[in-house]
Amino acid sequence: MDARTDDLDRLEAEFQAKVDAEQRIEPKDWMPDRYRQTLIRQMSQHAHSEVVGMLPEGNWLTRAPSLKRKAILMAKIQDEGGHGLYLYSATETLGISRDEMFDQLHTGKAKYSTIFNYPTLTWADVGAIGWLVDGAAITNQIALCRCSYGPYARAMIRICKEESFHQRQGYEIMMTMAQGTKEQKEMAQDALNRWWWPTLMMFGPNDSNSANSAQSMKWKIKRQSNDELRQKFIDATVPQAEYLGLKIPDDELKWNEERGAYDFGEIDWDEFKAVVSGNGLCNRERLKARIDAHDGGKWVRDAALAYAAKKAARKAEAA
Ligand code: FAQ
Secondary structure (H helix, E strand, C coil): CCHHHHHHHHHHHHHHHHHHCCCCECCCCCCCHHHHHHHHHHHHHHHHHHHHCHHHHHCCHHHCCCHHHHHHHHHHHHHHHHHHHHHHHHHHCCCCCHHHHHHHHHCCCCCCCHHHHCCCCCHHHHHHHHHHHHHHHHHHHHHHCCCCEHHHHHHHHHHHHHHHHHHHHHHHHHHHHHCCCHHHHHHHHHHHHHHHHHHHHCCCCCHHHCCCHHHHHHCCCCCCCHHHHHHHHHHHHHHHHHHHCCCCCCCCCEEECCCCEEECCCCCHHHHHHHHCCCCCCHHHHHHHHHHHHHHCHHHHHHHHHHHHHHHHHHHHHC
């Protein structure tokens, strides 16, 4: 074994000991390259999900049923943009630039959550997204507040607070519709039918098929496995659906007294794979919208750079 390998082994052992002792890893600390790359992958995917996630709800901004609903929805969507920016900044601390991240998204190299490749067909979908999608996001993100990487964990604390307002607003829309006319209740049920299974897919593949989980858990990036979080979400959400008087579209859903948890049906993993690989209902539309927005913003970036260059030149002249 050469001296360099010895050094690396020692550094890795010290790093793991720090993680095991629940000490946070900060940007300037030494970290294994694979830890850095795993975080860049997960955090950039998370940031992209927030930004792409603005699109399905944005579809209803001009058609919100009242001024109040419109203002609330606009605030929620702005929060999501803010979460994206927060997460891009946190990811930059790992040594990747924002331009590189955008490029990875626009060329299809980086993923974003499958959930945002489904269409929002009615106003009830806005309620279902808040209730279910934000509900699932919180379940996942509460665990991430204790992630070993400091900037990610700290970003999650604020994001979770805002997500919980999002979840409540979604549930309130569902409640209003479920208690409304027959047509409104049907609309709420239809939204639940369409969003339930895709929401369960947000937690990723089953643990036995999750390529990254074991290592991410060892590094304490992930604190709970995909299946544990999915189960937690289901157990919390079933009583909420019952309270609304809506039926979760799963005939195998049943309380298991022994496990103290709900049993549930099999997720359609073929559908998941199709959406992950770019063949969901809205993948192409979503990516096109992001690329168009980026291209459309080029003049702003150019103007900001020109202004900064001019300011620097003036400063140099004055010095
Ligand atoms: N969609 O080995 P694992 C939100 C990929 S934020 C797409 O288990 P990992 C807020 C995975 O990347 C929602 N790809 O992976 C909001 C990997 O591929 P790779 C986003 C998925 O990372 C609400 C491969 O499959 N939240 O909703 C998905 O250990 C409302 C194998 O999987 C986050 O990103 C999927 N659903 O665990 C905004 C949270 N699942 O990269 C607007 C942070 C898996 O190796 C409106 N992320 N994949 O080629 C995480 O916690 C994790 O990355 C998981 C996946 C749990 C998503």
